[in-house]
Amino acid sequence: MSRSVWKGPFVDAYVLKKAAAVRESGRNNDVIKIWSRRSTILPQFVGLTFGVYNGQKHIPVNVSEDMIGQKFGEYSPTRTYYGHAADKKAKRK
């Protein structure tokens, strides 16, 4: 069963506080370390970078518009597979 709409999206309060503090300081490139994988990604997080804990380390997550409504944990896998580099590409944004 999905979450009731009247409750609104769930976000741990400390995540909101940390994000607001970084926004105010203007240092949007800083990695905001969080442990809350269950928090929903809100519109005010767009453009910020969160370091989402995966049980071992904080994985940098650049929040973009199409991630709104999903959870932080979805972008920080807890199991890492090192495949072959082969012809895979990386784009610098």
Place this chain on the structure above:
Amino acid sequence: MTAQDRICIGAIQGAFGVKGEVRIKSFCADPAAIGDYGLLTNEDATMSFDLRIVGPIKNGFSARIKGVQYKDQADALNGTTLWIARDALPNLPDDEYYHSDLIGLDVFDTGGEKIGRVISVHDHGAGDILEISTPKTKSNVALLPFTKAAVPTIDLATKRIIADPPEGVF
């Protein structure tokens, strides 16, 4: 030609059927692209394979190799890795890089001090990330967002990356 000039793009996993076809595992970003690179070689470049993809099968592709006609010939190739020259990869637009080019680059900070070395590149859906081996963290690993702000300069000729790590990376 050194190992760094060549890239592993797949492996032969034995025979497929009894008519000399082989089972191929592709490591390419688009698995079917393994058939587009022309002549492939084994790891030490002593053998070359003219590969033609026949069709998709479970966990890979079935393929025909010129000169391989029987099942026992195909079985003999089991475990052989397939390599291409780095030059065979097409050129990329600005700000796009092959993982194989980035892995192994030395990372320096803006002051010229060496931070570490790139050991892998990840993409978990929220932008690419460079995994750097460095003595500066407790776990000896740091994850750097692959952005223009965090990685302003990439010099493939001198195999150097100049990084400006944001607060919270180390």
